[in-house]
Amino acid sequence: MSGQSTSTELNGFYAWTHTLEGLYYGPGSTSTALPKLLDTLGASKALVVTGNSLYQKTDVVKKVEGILRDQNRYAATFHDIGEHSPISGIRAGAEAFKKSGADIIVSVGGGSPIDASKAIIYFLHEELGGEFRRQIAIPTTLSAAEYSIGAGYTDDAGEKTAVSSPYLAPAGIILDAELTLATPERLWLSTGIRALDHAVETLYRPFVVPPLKLLCYGAIVDLFKYLPKSREDPNDIHARQKLQVAAWMSLWPVRLEKYSPLGLSHALGHRLGATYGIPHGFTSCLTLAPTVKLKAKVASEEDKEWLAGALRQLGHPSTGSLDGDVVELSELIKGLVGNLGLKTSLDQYKVPRKDLPIIAERALGGRDEIHSAVVSFLEELYSSP
Template sequence: MSTVDTTNYDSTDLNGFYSWTETLRGIQYGPGCLETALPKFLDLIGAKKALIVTGRSLYEKTDVVKQVEAVLMKRDAYGGVFFEIGQHSPIAGIRKAQKLFKEAGADVIVAVGGGSPIDASKAILYNLQKENGGPLLKQIAIPTTLSAAEYTAGAGFTNDEGHKIAVADPQLAPSAIILDAKLTLATPERLWLSTGMRAVDHAVENLYRPQVPPPLKHLGYAALADLFVNLPLSKANPEDVNVRQKLQIAAWMSLWPQRFEKYSAVGLSHSLGHKLGATYSIPHGITSCLTLAPVVALKAETASREDKEWLANALFYLRIPPSGSIDKDILILSDAIRNLVRNLGLASTLAEYKVPKEDLPLIAEKALGRADDPVHSKVVKLLESLY
């Protein structure tokens, strides 16, 4: 006689708030949807001339940007392309793109690529609004990675001193998003899979991030289930467009668009990634590969009962038998994340990126927001373990 495991920790956070972002007009998804989706969205938001914002590699080494250019030219809506957006969105590139946007007489940005061009485009539009007044102009995002920057209303970029800073406004969220998996085929494997781990990071940290309501946490569970299945499948068969499309949808579920009543802090893995990424030139996807599993393990020691319950229940969606102990279940989840990173060929160390050990206390302090945080010493030890 078979039995059904009834372990289900009783989360009790039944109070909260949810609102859809004001800006997003639509998400079109499906292999090959670019040609019909982009004209539709231009009409929907009333845009006449678009500047494409992207990175150099995508522009010079693939035909992805040329496909977008062709659609815009067919509509007589092409205002040029700026392809000097680097990793972590340096401010120098943002300034150049602002100048080109004005010279082209553009009224919309079409951001093509990963989180850097999408966040850079938000910063460009933010700065233009500060310069000129009036409403924020709009962005159409065409992501080719799984970093999910297109679903947020904030933008992170690197200032002249090499520090990651952010701007946020509900109107900065892209007005339209096009998820065309065919456009991701040219994305390098390491970038594709590591940004998939970034999506895993989003889904896991939303289980304990402040102000995330229960329905979105359950979407995070669904995202985790799909990411754990389809990331290895995509590594095994990179040309499978259907698997890639499923991963784009899973990344969407991992960071479902929402408006917060007030600023909602990111989780510790993201905060550490922000401090490590720009300063030491570590890609965001790789920072998630480094930090997420040990941060989850730390939560077994430091998290509230409520947050522990949400984390432990993730095992059900990953089809991993529970241990009967909430703290052990969180450690099992941490091991599952670590094994996924290893199986995807993404394991690395801080030593590989030449992060000085003497910097670790300051990195922990900046990630936590204060030097006297009760878990500061534990976070320093966590970072030491990444060598």
């Protein structure tokens, strides 16, 4: 394999997102960061948006409520956000926002409450007009929803859909590893694979500038290093904080000139998640490794180079060929999923085999040239773990 890169990415554009005013990180940072962000944003009353499990089974939401009450900035808490952000919860959340007298949302939890809050803001803007309402996100998983401008949710027909605007991304983010201690292990680790999915697919995502891809290399290295450490010792705050920063690097906030979807693994995950009730972390556990393996056959030379570079960043020697290096990276991802105890299968989630062609078709958006290859690797995901 030649050591000389053939990358043609010598022209481009980069800008920060429209909305982000500040990101604070560090164990225990919420108590000081939340009041600072509220001051920066000129917010007076906050609606806390979260999921029922986090609200009922942990004290995480109570801690956030307490900080808001101490500041006399607490309006109410809405905790009816389900997995994959059903539209019914979003509608109810928008009504709760209006009734509470809040002027900002503080979301607490994983990708579902953060995306649901973006959708609530979108529909409030559609209904009420004026400036977009704003959100401060306090994530407790590694799904990285807080860095994107899109909001995925499940519509009335059970299909995954989305809204998008540059003004939907959170205006403030707090990465506080102490608030992640109550996150169930499999949720924490599987969303770490989701972050890995972001980082890997950003390596071949259109319109992404090279410096962001180098950040993704850093994310990949830290996710491979600290996810096993976090499994070894779930109370290791240092590892958890490093993982939160790695998730940040995996989907660095960026304002792109053109729409740029992440890639096939994510597209498949959206189709599998909403329709069959598979958590997004576990869709990445299923689809990322085989997607990377497929890239060895169908990707451009430039995309293969970026993927092969990840192998070298992980300290693994080249196999001697570009295609071989991409396949080897796929094997390392597969091995990490297995070592974390996250190996799963489509039959475990009762995905009918007869649905595979339509799943592939919808994920590919009409790219018929690789349809049969995608169906084939989905077939391979039926063997029991």
